[in-house]
Amino acid sequence: MAHETGSGSACRFLEELSLDGQVRFEESVRKRYVSDESAHVGRLPEAVVWAASTDDVSAVLAAANDRGIPVTPWSGGSGLEGNAVPVDGGIVLNTAELTDISVSPADMQATVGAGVVYDDLNDELAAYGLRFAPGISSGEVATMGGMVATNASGFNAVRYGETRDHVRRLEVVTADGRVVECGRGVVKTSAGYSLKDLLVGSEGTLGVVTEVTVGLVGIPEHRRAALVTFPDRESASRAVADAIGSALVPGALEFIDELSTKMLNAYRDDAPFTEQPTLLIELHANNDGIEEDLSFAKAICEDHGMTTWEAAGQENIDEIWQARRDKLFATRSYREEWEIALVGDVVVPISSYPEIVGAVKEISDDLDLVTSCVGHAGDGNLHFTPLVDPDDEEMVERAHELNERVVTRAIELGGTATGEHGVGIGKRKFMADEHGAALELMQSVKETMDPNGILNPGKVLPERE
């Protein structure tokens, strides 16, 4: 029975589905989904479904596909490019309640629902001495579904890899509601097309991920870290390139620029940073060889003129990381009346890291912007965060110009428009430049997997010309 009243009238068919979860039409509920952690604002969805099972996801998709109604999957809402923000109304399909966790410690893997939060998973895995390892800043809210959707990663990818590198198997619901298993719960396979790798990073535009089997790593027995400062950002970034090019495999290798150290210190009384361009180096090992690696890392920093080296033991590493993880909040609170225009996220080949770090500073100065930088430097990944007065349209425009110029430079250097945040709304315009003729193939794959175009429309791929 379809109701003809209310803004959600096209989606009233949802009431007729037999679902385990809930359907909500109230505007107060729907309004929560028009934005994520970015500045992108979408269009009010007509309905929100909290799926309680894979069957729910299947039922909603099958019915929506029949009717050509857009479906935008959502779970943690911590995206930085509007990845899960509906731009074409329709249904928001919230998978946050798919929270089952099943750990197979002997196989070093876990099978988890799309709604499982990153930190929750790692809390549960700690009892087994295991870890899901990409190491993301937003681990308190980001879900496994979202991490798969954007191929998320962070601090520890330099040693352990991106989400993709850990995903062994996905349960996915197709646009027309079929439930398929992609991949197997094994370390390696050469059996056919790797659909799970096609799905990872596709941001819900090819299918909706409901369950994930990921490989795990052992929690290292030994961890050592050092906060190292340098006279300038060039020296710090050259030390990064040199360390990685020397085949050092750190557990993490972060770049934090001078402005970021100031922001972090201002945000927390106990923040440990010296206000200079800084590297945070962490090493992992299961044996005492870690001290030798630490000496090697220190020698490289000395070669590049480091000014201070402050070693941190196992006991205070986590405090340093907690301070670093607050970067987004620290930036937001740095100038009360200003806001973050966007969070840049480029990757370049590691030998070009000094160049891209310099380019952000140069372009930012040129555009008269206040821009802080941090980066998972060991991967060649740099984040940059211009602050703007949101009421000053011209200033906001300059921040977007900064992003365009830096992304264009990164692509020219052989790099990528996004290392871990995904394309979402904000990076679509760079896809033709980055992918060239391959973009047509992506569009063909999209049309094959989602012929009615209902899955997260307006994301990842630009409109076909």
Place this chain on the structure above:
Amino acid sequence: MAHETGSGSACRFLEELSLDGQVRFEESVRKRYVSDESAHVGRLPEAVVWAASTDDVSAVLAAANDRGIPVTPWSGGSGLEGNAVPVDGGIVLNTAELTDISVSPADMQATVGAGVVYDDLNDELAAYGLRFAPGISSGEVATMGGMVATNASGFNAVRYGETRDHVRRLEVVTADGRVVECGRGVVKTSAGYSLKDLLVGSEGTLGVVTEVTVGLVGIPEHRRAALVTFPDRESASRAVADAIGSALVPGALEFIDELSTKMLNAYRDDAPFTEQPTLLIELHANNDGIEEDLSFAKAICEDHGMTTWEAAGQENIDEIWQARRDKLFATRSYREEWEIALVGDVVVPISSYPEIVGAVKEISDDLDLVTSCVGHAGDGNLHFTPLVDPDDEEMVERAHELNERVVTRAIELGGTATGEHGVGIGKRKFMADEHGAALELMQSVKETMDPNGILNPGKVLPERE
């Protein structure tokens, strides 16, 4: 000008293309391509093209696609499942002469032609202290194009991953001759659909890979190895599962059954094996912590009742590996009048490794076959090699029954039909069992990327029902 004479008449259009490379129609040439290292025999191709450039590959594909002529890419010819054997005549497109190598040591990556041989690449990389790391047995002949096609791996995947894990960028020619770049020469990216991951393992059925950019690893400063024997295969395989489940990350962890040690000793005078179920454990590190890891590995082997532990230093590790790499030839020469029926290649979750090792023995005994086993055990990967009298059809039939029963058991255990050899001809029949509903999606992707079905027909996917 099309010639109407000779078996290659449908392919005479090749003479009209302006190619940098060569076109050959002689039967003596074409005959070399009807089989690879497996027992699968294909159908004589009508022409062979040695491509000398990406443009050649593009020209051949565009013209063949217009005419609906099958094209089977070929490079090293070392496949074990008939992966590159033409089964439908047409053109064999040999990419073995695409042998450019460009190393960027500072970026820890290399860009190489599809015809570059694995060992040749590593010989060139050694000067930089770097390595392309999957570690395959057939490294003297296998090419990068073939490794990408089958997502090949081997000894060192347990630490460094499969070919997929190293591929950053591919240059691919589509069925209709478009040249596309998939992926970027960076460590990580979240920019759109990962076409390079779709192409890796697709065995030339979705496009022809002409160039590959791979990530490299540092050659470890320290290597230690040990040959460890056990009273029975169960103890050896339980030690493997225990080591991996304890988060040991070996450089290699090989299982060699008693019959294989006998074959290897018979093949080479200097083969170092004690004729018992054996593990070959290798550890890698850049510091002295390696000794501690070695003690840890030894303690696990002691827990499982090891009978001998023979340590090998840096100086003689390579000799042990050379002996192990000869396994295929050693097996072939074990009984002069017999042949290898097939080389099995399953992977199971590591906790099931003892069970699959036991299953091969049990099923082989049941079928009265002589079957040797080796495996990249740390990955849960097991190879099994039944020997048969090729003139005894019933015996050959029993060998295929062994394969069917072992693969079916592996899939039941959550495993895969092929860990590193690919699907080719031989494993197509298992794809429905392994992938279920996902197989339809694979077929849709194939139809999208190769609408005329010209690319390596008869491989990977079973006929659509």
